[in-house]
Amino acid sequence: MINLSFSDVLAQFVKRSAYSAGQLAELSDVPKTTIISWMDGRVNRPRHHSDLLQLARALNLTSQETAVLLEAAGYAKTAEDIRQAPKESVQDSAAPFQAIPELPYFVGREEIIKDIQSQLSTADAQRICIIHGMGGIGKTTLVAHLAYRTRYLFPDGVLWGDVGHSEPMAILQAFAQAYGVDVSHYRDLASRSQVVRQLLADKRILLVLDDVWYSADLRHLLPPSTGAANVLITTRRNDLLASGAVHRIGLGLFDEDRPDSLALFQQRLGSAFVRREEEALKEIAHSLGHLPLAIAIIANHLALDPDWSVEYILKVLRQKQGTLADLAYDDQSVSLSFHVGYDSLPTEMKQFFMKLAVFQDRAFRPETAAFVTQISPDTARRFLRRLYTLSLVQVQGQPGEHNWRCYHLHPLMREFALEEAQKANVVHTARQQLARLPDARVNGRSHNSVTPLK
C-alpha cells in the first residue's frame, strides 16, 4: 500500500468489512462523525492513536494490517511496536463472514426484521429463531439481509450453512476451517460434530442454517445450548425442532395491502415505469399471489428482456394456463422451487396434492378433500397436515374462527399442482367427484387474493 493516504487505506478496510460508519461507531466507541472525517480525508492524522486501535479491532484487522493503518495515519513508532509485539497479544486473523451476497434490492419485512433483531441483540445466552414459509417467499433473502445488518454484533463472526444443498459433514468442515481448524480426519458425523460444537462453545457468533428439512441435521449442526451463539434457521417445515425453546416466525407473502410488491418492481424498473404502469403491475402482483420469487422473476424479465412487456405478461397471466413456464429467469424458477418439496412426497401423497387443484380458488376442509380424492377422511387429514408442514398447502383462518382448519393452495402452487396433474392425468375423476358435491360441503369463501383458474 505504498503512497496510499490514510483515508484510502481506511476506506479499503471499511469496504472489505461491509460495515457502515454507524455500525463501526457502535462497535468501536469512536464517534461516527470522527470516523467519517477520517474516511473522507478531512482529518489525516487522528488525535489519539488509541481510537485507531479501537477501530482496527472493530474492523477485525490483523496485527500487520493494524500496523499499516497506523503508519498511514502517521504513527510509525506505534506501528513498529505492533509489528514487534509477541503474536498472542494482538488479534491475528479476521473474524469469518460466510454469508451469501446480499440482494441489492431488498424491500419490506420491517416488522420481522425488528422482531428478530430484538431477539438477537439482547442475547447473552444461545438464541434460536426459526423462520418458516413456502418456497420463494424470501426466507434466504431475509436471513442474508439480517446477517449483513447485524454482523457488527458478532465479534466472532458469521457462519453460514446451506443445509438444503450441502451435507452436514461438509458444513461442519467449513465452520471449523473458518477458525483455521481442520476436522477432515474426523470421518463420522458424530465425532466431527462434537469437535465443532466444542470449537463454537464460547463464540459470540451468528450461525445461519439455511433451508433445513430434518431436525436430525440440526442436532449435528447446532452449537451447544449453553453457548452464546445466535442461530437463524430457515425452513419450509413448520414442525421443525418442535420441542426446542425457539422463537418461531412464519414468513408470509408480500401483503396485498402494502406496497411491497410494487416496491420490488420499483427497485428493478425505476419509479417512472411503476408510476406509468401502476394499475397493470398491481394486477400482475395480485395474480402472482404476491409471491416474492414470482414478482422478482417478472421484474427481471421486464428490466432485462426486450421481448417482454407489461401487456404480454398480463395476457399470459389472464390465460391462467402454462404460467409457470414463463415464471423462470436465469437460475430463478417458481416451478423448480416448488419441486424441491413436492419431489420428497410419496406417490400417493403426490396424487392427492395434484387433485387438490380442482378446488381452484376455494378453501376446503379435510373431509371435502377426502370425498373429492376418494380416500378416507383420516388419511386426508394426515396428508393435509403433512403438506402443510412442508408449506405446500396453507391453512386459512385462526383457531376459533369459522374457517379454521380450512386449507387452500397459493394460486401458483395450484397452477403447479394442475400441471403435475395434467402430466399424470389424474384430475379427471377428482373433477367428477367435485361436481357431485353439494355446494355447502365446499367452504365457499374464496381465498381473497386469487382469481379462479379455468
Ligand SMILES: Nc1ncnc2c1ncn2[C@@H]1O[C@H](COP(=O)(O)OP(=O)(O)O)[C@@H](O)[C@H]1O
Ligand atoms: N424482501 C425481498 N426484497 C426483494 N426481493 C425479494 C425479497 N424476498 C424475496 N425476494 C426475491 O425472491 C427470490 C426468492 O427468495 P428466497 O429468499 O430465495 O426464497 P426462499 O428462501 O423462501 O425460497 C429472491 O431471489 C428475490 O429475488
Ligand SMILES: [Mg+2]
Ligand atoms: Mg431459500
